Amino acid sequence: MTDLNINVKHITRVEGHGNIVVNAKEGKVEQVEWQVPEAPRFFEAMVRGRSYEDIQTIVSRICGICSISHSLVATKAVENALGIEVSEQTDKIRLILHYAEQLQSHVLHVGYLAVPDFFGAPSVVPLVSKATDAVKTIIRAHRVANNWSDLVGGRTTHPITIIPGGFTVIPSEDQFRQLQGTLRETLKDLGTIAEVVLSVAENIPDFTRDTEYISLSDPARYSFYHGGIASTDTNEIVLVKDWHSVTNEFVVDQSTAKWAKWHRNSYAVGALARFNNNADQLTDASKGVAKMLGLEKGCCNPYFNNIAQIVECVYVVENAIKLIDEVLTAGLKNEVVKTSPKAGRGAAAVEAPRGILFHEYEFDSNGNCVAADLCIPTNQNHANIQDDFEKLVPEFMGEGEDALRQKLEMLVRSYDPCISCSAHMLNVKFV
Amino acid sequence: MTTNDRILVLGLGNPLMSDEGIGGFLIEEFIRQKDKSPNVDFLDAGTGGMTLLTLIENRKKVIIIDCAYMGTEPGTIKRFTPQEVNSMKKLMHYSLHEIDILKVLVIAKKLDTCPPNVVIFGIEPFAVELRPQISNTLRKKIDIYIDEISLDFNHYIKVPPKNQP
Numbered sequence: 339m340t341d342l343n344i345n346v347k348h349i350t351r352v353e354g355h356g357n358i359v360v361n362a363k364e365g366k367v368e369q370v371e372w373q374v375p376e377a378p379r380f381f382e383a384m385v386r387g388r389s390y391e392d393i394q395t396i397v398s399r400i401c402g403i404c405s406i407s408h409s410l411v412a413t414k415a416v417e418n419a420l421g422i423e424v425s426e427q428t429d430k431i432r433l434i435l436h437y438a439e440q441l442q443s444h445v446l447h448v449g450y451l452a453v454p455d456f457f458g459a460p461s462v463v464p465l466v467s468k469a470t471d472a473v474k475t476i477i478r479a480h481r482v483a484n485n486w487s488d489l490v491g492g493r494t495t496h497p498i499t500i501i502p503g504g505f506t507v508i509p510s511e512d513q514f515r516q517l518q519g520t521l522r523e524t525l526k527d528l529g530t531i532a533e534v535v536l537s538v539a540e541n542i543p544d545f546t547r548d549t550e551y552i553s554l555s556d557p558a559r560y561s562f563y564h565g566g567i568a569s570t571d572t573n574e575i576v577l578v579k580d581w582h583s584v585t586n587e588f589v590v591d592q593s594t595a596k597w598a599k600w601h602r603n604s605y606a607v608g609a610l611a612r613f614n615n616n617a618d619q620l621t622d623a624s625k626g627v628a629k630m631l632g633l634e635k636g637c638c639n640p641y642f643n644n645i646a647q648i649v650e651c652v653y654v655v656e657n658a659i660k661l662i663d664e665v666l667t668a669g670l671k672n673e674v675v676k677t678s679p680k681a682g683r684g685a686a687a688v689e690a691p692r693g694i695l696f697h698e699y700e701f702d703s704n705g706n707c708v709a710a711d712l713c714i715p716t717n718q719n720h721a722n723i724q725d726d727f728e729k730l731v732p733e734f735m736g737e738g739e740d741a742l743r744q745k746l747e748m749l750v751r752s753y754d755p756c757i758s759c760s761a762h763m764l765n766v767k768f769v
Numbered sequence: 770m771t772t773n774d775r776i777l778v779l780g781l782g783n784p785l786m787s788d789e790g791i792g793g794f795l796i797e798e799f800i801r802q803k804d805k806s807p808n809v810d811f812l813d814a815g816t817g818g819m820t821l822l823t824l825i826e827n828r829k830k831v832i833i834i835d836c837a838y839m840g841t842e843p844g845t846i847k848r849f850t851p852q853e854v855n856s857m858k859k860l861m862h863y864s865l866h867e868i869d870i871l872k873v874l875v876i877a878k879k880l881d882t883c884p885p886n887v888v889i890f891g892i893e894p895f896a897v898e899l900r901p902q903i904s905n906t907l908r909k910k911i912d913i914y915i916d917e918i919s920l921d922f923n924h925y926i927k928v929p930p931k932n933q934p
Contacts, residue, residue, distance in 0.1 A: 402816030
């Protein structure tokens with residue numbers, strides 16, 4: 339009978355990590371835990387007392403990968419709290435910027451975390467020699483996303499152009515046209531990346547667990563930025579202002595991060611959740627990539643989150659090209675933004691690359707923040723990872739400890755949890 | 770792809786985590802006096818992780834400023850090249866959010882996009898905790914850091930002698 343003792347632990351002082359703990363004796367599973375022992379960060383306390391004009395700059399530092407999403411959702415929440423309306427142009431350019439981050443993050447996730455697994459490489463470093471052309475294509479798409487973020491957000495990471503009411507500066511018509519040309523080229527690279535993944539897709543574990551998937555949903559489009567909260571368990575759309583009734587955050591012993599649940603013990607957010615709620619609204623080309631890679635609506639294989647990300651890459655690039663056309667056809671306007679402080683409370687949601695992200699703020703009559711509440715996608719996925727583990731371990735324990743550990747690590751990677759991104763200091767020893 | 774002759778000075782870290790944000794803090798100081806160094810680009814790259822890979826590519830020279838545990842007194846600044854250190858950081862590869870600039874440089878080297886000249890300035894933290902200010906230990910040494918880092922591109926700038934108005 340199988341004995342297992344998997345204990346993948348690594349705790350540093352500040353940077354949190356997830357631990358995988360599995361114990362089995364004589365074929366009987368005794369312990370299966372996904373532990374998140376990161377130090378609580380209390381960003382909510384950091385924005386209290388700060389002006390409504392500063393919030394998006396501060397919260398963009400919560401995450402180096404999702405900084406555009408944090409800036410955008412904070413700005414939307416501030417605007418909701420203060421009753422600030424934005425123009426159609428601003429709404430569209432924000433969406434164009436938001437798409438840049440989806441491409442930036444997804445390409446990185448697929449290329450640097452998932453593809454090495456599929457190729458059987460321990461990380462992207464050895465893969466550079468093993469599949470040089472594939473890595474170069476991934477980096478080319480990543481570079482496009484970085485330049486795109488820089489052009490619209492004013493900086494590759496931690497954007498500086500987004501302000502309540504609009505933008506400090508927007509790209510010129512020429513710059514937008516140039517971006518469109520680059521994006522058309524990128525569609526070809528994304529096709530190549532999809533083919534590379536297809537060539538190793540047989541290494542994606544065959545594992546499914548019936549799961550509730552939560553994401554934004556909007557009748558007008560495959561949503562990253564608009565609409566209400568949808569679940570694959572119901573037909574109901576919950577208004578964003580009522581987001582607490584969806585997340586129902588709770589505390590567990592094995593984690594310092596809060597967990598979340600809605601209709602069941604857990605739910606999943608992210609690309610696969612968006613796909614499962616909104617796949618019908620994809621473009622023909624992105625639907626084609628989904629079909630090619632075997633992704634169908636209703637898929638409950640968490641490893642397919644990476645496949646949904648490739649599909650979304652195609653979608654955001656195609657839709658950005660279309661949105662740029664719409665913005666330029668309407669004629670670019672230099673809008674002067676004027677806002678003034680006011681007391682109020684407002685919530686907002688956007689889809690960060692790894693799932694639905696909620697921010698809510700309250701301001702006093704001087705426009706200073708008196709309360710904040712943030713709920714990140716990674717925390718919403720923790721309970722789901724635990725539930726995946728509990729089904730996966732008995733199913734695959736016969737394959738032995740190493741194979742099982744690899745599957746569990748790949749599973750965590752497929753969610754790309756944001757659990758160690760607040761601090762990145764070097765730790766070196768001189769040779 | 771053409772080579773970019775301008776020196777890039779990158780500040781890394783999170784300004785909300787006290788001394789972890791020293792890189793970006795110093796970049797802000799340099800940007801305030803950027804007229805002195807017209808051929809140098811300064812960028813607060815925050816915690817962008819792998820994004821650094823495309824930021825540094827095809828530069829002739831990149832100077833990286835980062836908070837670093839080096840086993841020295843808090844506030845110590847050390848200049849070193851990537852070849853002179855071993856990273857003690859253990860990466861789990863669970864997430865894009867883990868990152869080590871030394872690993873990014875290894876990938877860049879393999880891809881032949883690594884700048885030929887990379888210099889790192891490590892600054893030993895006094896405090897890495899949730900606080901949006903640099904500790905006094907480091908704050909008192911800002912001028913020293915600026916002077917020392919500037920030496921790496923001082924053929925582009927003229928730093929006025931300290932005693933003159």
